[in-house]
Amino acid sequence: MAHVISEDCIACGACVGECPVEAISEGDIYVIDASLCTDCAACTEVCPTDAISQA
Ligand code: SF4
Ligand code: SF4
Numbered sequence: 412m413a414h415v416i417s418e419d420c421i422a423c424g425a426c427v428g429e430c431p432v433e434a435i436s437e438g439d440i441y442v443i444d445a446s447l448c449t450d451c452a453a454c455t456e457v458c459p460t461d462a463i464s465q466a
Contacts, residue, residue, distance in 0.1 A: 412466060413445035414454065419462035426454035426463060 413434075416426075420440040427435045434447035435454060443454075445466070455463045 412450050413448035414443050414450060414452065414463050415445075415466045416441050416443055417462045417464070419460045420458075421460055421462075423459060425457040425459065429453045429457050 418440060422437070422439060422441060424437070424441075426441060427437065430453065431451065432447050432449055434444045436442045436444065443463075450465060452465075455461075
């Protein structure tokens with residue numbers, strides 16, 4: 412399992428610094444590397460558009 416970022420992402424960048432395993436990459440829509448994500452959910456708490464959810 413991993414968390415995923417939906418097209419609701421506005422590329423604010425808030426989630427990147429919250430991830431303890433550096434699984435989140437920048438882009439027009441940010442992307443979580445499923446092979447790194449530990450499902451800690453820290454990123455979900457800072458997302459202003461609720462774009463991050465568990466896959
Ligand atoms: Fe990183 Fe945790 Fe978010 Fe996965 S759930 S991308 S490990 S902050
Ligand atoms: Fe996108 Fe949410 Fe991350 Fe901001 S915090 S970059 S809106 S996923």
